[in-house]
Amino acid sequence: MRSELEFLQKHSLTSVLQQELEALILSGEFAPGERLNENALAVRFSVSRGPVREVCRALAEKGLLELIPNRGVFMRRIDEAQAAELYDVRAGLFATAARLLAARVTAQELAYLEDLLEGMEAALTQRSLDDYYPLNLEFHDCILRFAGNDRLHRAYAELIKELHMFRERALVQGGGLTVSNSEHRGIVAALKAGDAPRAMEMAFAHVQSGKSRMVLHHDKPAQGDGGAESRTAPVKEP
Numbered sequence: 001m002r003s004e005l006e007f008l009q010k011h012s013l014t015s016v017l018q019q020e021l022e023a024l025i026l027s028g029e030f031a032p033g034e035r036l037n038e039n040a041l042a043v044r045f046s047v048s049r050g051p052v053r054e055v056c057r058a059l060a061e062k063g064l065l066e067l068i069p070n071r072g073v074f075m076r077r078i079d080e081a082q083a084a085e086l087y088d089v090r091a092g093l094f095a096t097a098a099r100l101l102a103a104r105v106t107a108q109e110l111a112y113l114e115d116l117l118e119g120m121e122a123a124l125t126q127r128s129l130d131d132y133y134p135l136n137l138e139f140h141d142c143i144l145r146f147a148g149n150d151r152l153h154r155a156y157a158e159l160i161k162e163l164h165m166f167r168e169r170a171l172v173q174g175g176g177l178t179v180s181n182s183e184h185r186g187i188v189a190a191l192k193a194g195d196a197p198r199a200m201e202m203a204f205a206h207v208q209s210g211k212s213r214m215v216l217h218h219d220k221p222a223q224g225d226g227g228a229e230s231r232t233a234p235v236k237e238p
Contacts, residue, residue, distance in 0.1 A: 018055045032077045063162040083166040087211035097147040098203035102196035
């Protein structure tokens with residue numbers, strides 16, 4: 001790990017603390033609805049309560065925590081209705097990125113997206129969600145990065161963090177992995193053809209497909225994807 005002095009020269013204490021606490025939240029360190037102890041966090045990060053309180057306020061504004069007056073700071077609970085709303089917003093952002101990218105995608109970018117498709121196909125063959133999931137995340141993030149709109153990319157990334165708070169098994173339900181990569185291929189084909197309306201339509205439908213699986217299988221036992229590993233985990237959706 002880089003020296004603390006060098007790191008703090010480039011980052012403020014609160015920004016470093018926010019990154020660390022956000023990483024813990026997204027890793028599943030705290031259960032939904034769990035109360036966060038500011039004193040314990042201050043001791044854990046070797047800081048005073050002031051920066052911890054400031055960071056908790058910032059993360060509440062981002063939708064990751066909930067501040068309840070006279071009670072404290074709690075992990076946010078996201079129910080199915082709220083998750084559905086997030087999916088709808090995500091669908092619009094992802095579709096917009098695909099439309100923008102279709103008009104500017106390069107051969108190198110297409111090649112990288114196709115490599116990701118092949119990697120996900122290999123993960124399907126191995127029935128490995130752990131191999132599939134990071135490639136899936138990278139595929140979606142690439143669409144946003146390559147689209148060339150930083151504001152859009154930042155908005156999408158923050159929404160994904162918020163959606164991550166909703167714990168679900170939708171991707172591994174009902175052949176979700178196979179369906180997901182088939183939809184990915186349709187998006188890449190539209191991008192390769194330079195067909196912006198088609199790329200937008202496919203991207204929007206892709207996220208809505210994930211939403212439909214989430215609604216259909218919410219609170220049902222995970223059955224896997226042809227033997228794929230099943231688990232209760234942070235949302236793993238395409």
